Amino acid sequence: MIDNEQKNYCANLVEVNKKQDVITNQAIYNQQGVLLLSEGSRLDEKRSQILLQHKLMKPLEQCVGIATSMDARTLFDYLNKFAKNLPGLYAVTDNEGYQKTLRLVCLFYEKFPLLRQNLTVLALRARHIYFHGIFSALAGVAIARKLNLSLPDIQATFIAGLFHDVGFLYLEPHLLEKSHSFSADEWKALQAHPLIAQRFLGMVPGLPKEIGIAIIDHHERIDGTGYPRHVFGDKISMVSQIIAATDHIIFNHSRYQDYGVHAHSMLLAALKLSDNIYFESVYNAATILFKEAPPPTETLLQLPSIELLLARQRKLRIQFESAKSLAQQLFINSKSPVIRSVTAVMGRLAISVVRSGILQPEQEDWLTKVGASRSNSENWSLVEISVMQDQIYDQLVHLKNLMERVIESLASDHEQLEHFNSTLDKIDLHETALV
Missing domain, CATH: 1.20.1270 (Substrate Binding Domain Of Dnak; Chain:A; Domain 2)
Structure with missing residues (x-):
């Protein structure tokens, strides 16, 4: 029988198929070489049940395509639309130099059909995780530019930002919505998501391996307190540290977004309490980006209860x-x-x-x-x-x-x-x- 990770991803594809056609782009065989679905078959619920009874010769992702997956132009336009809704982020993306870099990394993304497929599934099936990836990609490119990283490293930062949480598509569906009170088994499952994401990126032909390494380490910390490998600072890449910082920022943004323009200052306050778990250069670049944003002019209307x-x-x-x-x-x-x-x-x-x-x-x-x-x-x-x-x-x-x-x-x-x-x-x- 197909393993649980592929089963969960298959379930997501079936749901996507209700909005956009998910079609097999090649015949699907089980490991014994028996034909399960012919090329051109629509992946509906009935056909997915056939697949769930077998171990497949090839990963399911490599055998299907989505009718309208997200291309470079669509992604570029959405990234800018997203940034406009966040004044602090827009302050660092709305310039010619950043926009030129953003076009280049979007074109790089478009070279990989599997990435286009997976990002489309994220957008349709795990909207909040998709938003986190969009933010991490935008902010990650800004930090990488501040650090004067090379174009290949900026490309790696962009792709790692978009897909750092793609492993959630392969976990039990209820974990997509849960935010606290996890059982011990649920925590173990959650902590596997960087490993799952790396496995997915490893099957993307031609994609630099450094991107998968950055993703597997985006929950690692320089003091060795992260997961899943508990590695220390000298074993962690610059790209993974950038994604770790952006992931921390967007996680907190979901807490403080109701504070409007003041959320930006709250995110900086949160980041300051984590200054000792990131590379100093990454931390400094991230805080500089915050300081470039215009200060809020509105009075605080929403305040926490003193009680x-x-x-x-x-x-x-x-x-x-x-x-x-x-x-x-x-x-x-x-x-x-x-x-x-x-x-x-x-x-x-x-x-x-x-x-x-x-x-x-x-x-x-x-x-x-x-x-x-x-x-x-x-x-x-x-x-x-x-x-x-x-x-x-x-x-x-x-x-x-x-x-x-x-x-x-x-x-x-x-x-x-x-x-x-x-x-x-x-x-x-x-x-x-x-x-």
Whole structure:
């Protein structure tokens, strides 16, 4: 039977076929050489059921085509339309030099029919992931230009930005929509998406291998705390670091887009708490892009609730202390290689906690006493506190996942494992996310 990844991608193609014809561009055989579908067949639900019963001689992607896949002109026009809706991004894309580079990388993309097919499927089946890819491609090219990278490296950055999350098309459909409260098995599945994306890019004839490497490493961090390979800075490419930075930015943009023109400043505040996990040159280039954007002239209308900020701050403080205690115990009791990542993330989290002030009673006193008649600077302080709480929450999520992996690897007695798991359960991040 066809494997789960191909099964999930096949299901996405069947859904695409309801809007655009998905046609086999060559005959499809199983591994025993038996003809399953002839060339020119439309991939509807009935025919897909035939494929699902067999292991295929060739990957399904190589055997089908979409009636109207996205060409260079369509992509170029959409990229510019997308950028116009984001003032900060538009400020760095609306110039002749950038537009010339953008045309070149779009023409490079058009050389690869499999890329056109896959991007079209993303656009029709996983709209938010498609938007993330569009942003990463646009911002990635801007950062690469700031770093004076070569055209081949800029092309690699563009393609890696577009397709860094394409692996989600091969995962269980419900994972496309879920944003938090993942089970341990779901986290393992999610963390496979860079590997799946690299496998897809590896089957694109003529595509530089560096692009697949950049994608597999876009969740890696210079301190070795990323995934899936836990490699350190000297093993990570510049392109993958650029995509890592753009991925971080667009992830946070989805949180702050309701703040309108002020979202740009909030993204910069979020990026500042992650300055020690990217190459310094990439971090500096990204922050320069933010500073080139025009400052907002509108007054902040939407502000976080002081009561919710206080409640969340107290919860994060308790969870941080629980995480610190558990990390110390695991360091003593575990020889797992993952413990190194736990230590690094714990150290980074401690720095973020100090910089954010959530452990300082003075900040809680200020939140308690600040009145309804606040100055613009006080209003912005509330927003910054909210952003910093989000970043600390994200780091706690990452740390909890790592500690869970360490606990799974322990050969301790039942009582000790029960204690570790009980402490882990106290880090109730689902509750914190909803505050």
